[in-house]
């Protein structure tokens with residue numbers, strides 16, 4: 001087990017109480033998660049539905065599970081009973097399915113829109129135009145009751161995988177702009193979360209206005225291969 005407790009404490013202190021730390025535990029053991037849990041940590045991020053389900057069954061139920069991977073529509077029902085926040089919503093179809101499954105489970109599910117800010121084509125997320133269209137369609141969706149059980153809480157993005165820090169900063173700045181420029185405040189009063197920053201770039205993300213960072217390898221060491 002390779003949890004870096006000192007690093008954990010250092011990051012928690014550095015972030016203060018304004019910025020939330022999500023410990024990214026994909027491909028880590030339940031023992032590793034338990035260790036951070038025993039230190040009082042409750043927010044964990046996972047990328048794979050099957051892995052998440054297995055861990056959720058095994059671990060204390062007051063853990064707040066964050067889904068940070070690419071979520072397929074047909075898998076929403078599996079995590080809908082307990083998921084705390086879905087970071088990667090990138091289509092209206094997915095959002096409507098989350099709403100449907102939330103109704104079935106008699107709960108409200110919090111969601112972030114994932115925005116494509118990196119240079120890599122392989123990364124997921126909405127373009128600024130797609131985000132704008134989605135946000136503009138919200139009043140109509142609300143009228144037809146299609147968002148009754150989802151809460152739109154903000155945006156998430158992943159910067160390019162590069163050593164070029166000015167490129168990374170530019171991408172985070174851009175995401176922060178989109179976040180600040182979300183239009184009609186009244187229809188999105190819950191829009192208060194900006195999930196950006198990982199092990200390699202969280203300091204830049206924090207400087208650029210992140211309110212939630214997702215950190216794995218700094219806490220748990222290098223990730224085993226999937």
Ligand SMILES: *Cc1c(COP(=O)(O)O)cnc(C)c1O
Pocket residue numbers: 024026047068069158197198199200214215216217218223
């Ligand atoms: C894996 C992952 C992280 C954590 O990455 P580290 O570099 O290990 O901190 C953060 N966000 C997302 C979306 C991820 O898939």
